[in-house]
Amino acid sequence: MTARALAAHTTASLRALLDGGRPVVALVPVGSTEPHGPHLALDTDVVISKGACARAAARLEARGLAVVIAPAIAYGVTDCAEGFAGAVSVPEPVLAAYLAAVTRGLLATGLAHVCLVNNHLEPAHDRAVRAAAAEVVADRPGAASVACPLTRRWARTLSPEFKSGACHAGRYETSIVLATAPGRVDEHARAALPEVPISLSEQLSRGVGTFAAMGMDRAYAGAPAAASVEEGDALLDRLAEMVEGEVVEAMASLSPARSA
Ligand SMILES: [Zn+2]
Numbered sequence: 001m002t003a004r005a006l007a008a009h010t011t012a013s014l015r016a017l018l019d020g021g022r023p024v025v026a027l028v029p030v031g032s033t034e035p036h037g038p039h040l041a042l043d044t045d046v047v048i049s050k051g052a053c054a055r056a057a058a059r060l061e062a063r064g065l066a067v068v069i070a071p072a073i074a075y076g077v078t079d080c081a082e083g084f085a086g087a088v089s090v091p092e093p094v095l096a097a098y099l100a101a102v103t104r105g106l107l108a109t110g111l112a113h114v115c116l117v118n119n120h121l122e123p124a125h126d127r128a129v130r131a132a133a134a135e136v137v138a139d140r141p142g143a144a145s146v147a148c149p150l151t152r153r154w155a156r157t158l159s160p161e162f163k164s165g166a167c168h169a170g171r172y173e174t175s176i177v178l179a180t181a182p183g184r185v186d187e188h189a190r191a192a193l194p195e196v197p198i199s200l201s202e203q204l205s206r207g208v209g210t211f212a213a214m215g216m217d218r219a220y221a222g223a224p225a226a227a228s229v230e231e232g233d234a235l236l237d238r239l240a241e242m243v244e245g246e247v248v249e250a251m252a253s254l255s256p257a258r259s260a
Helices: 011-018 044-062 092-108 123-139 160-164 171-180 187-191 200-205 229-251
Strands: 024-030 066-069 113-118 144-147
Touching (some): 024 092, 044 113, 044 171, 044 229, 092 123, 113 123, 113 229, 123 144, 144 229, 160 171, 171 229
Parallel strands (some): 113 144
8 A cells, every 4th residue: 555645535535544444644744935056946845855755654654554645835934045036934933823723634634643744944944843743742642743854863864964054955955856856956057066065053053044144145055066866865765764753653652542
């Protein structure tokens, strides 16, 4: 049984899946619409989350769960990219409330668990995603989770560039997009890009809040020219393990009737 796009179900086929005896998990890809250098598309974070969800779905199905991949959340908090064409930001409380409502809606239709799979790493955006899940879990323990590589637990499994913080549209993200959606990479532009050794995490911790102020004058950091399909493929496996780990751990605290 392969995972299916939730949006491709009919109400009848979803009903049959929900009645099929296996707990049904929804993976919700979360990203942002924002600039990712001269070589990656605005939906890069959504593409990465979708790629991670697709691989994680296979792992979770192998554990006896049914999995649907829900429609993606493609707008986020992206104040860091302010001033660049294509940066579309929503306020943090708006995103948190919307994500909590979407999660509750998915649970109300009979799903056992909802995992918000986020790969847009701006701190205010991450806060909103975690706040949404926390709000839901306060009422329904185990019913929601967040999978995001910002936590040390998962970050340490990723590449040196990711860990350095120079990871916006650099080697890390470009490799993953090459592996999951190569049509989203402008190869001609990528090959000519010099490395930009700016750590976003360091800059943010010093209070520098925008790409422009950090000196990222083309909206990327890291080394996109060094990206490869092979590296992206390996990173997608790490992200899939992250999703699997968060879902399995969270579902362990569901009531027995739901997690059976
Ligand atoms: Zn990104």
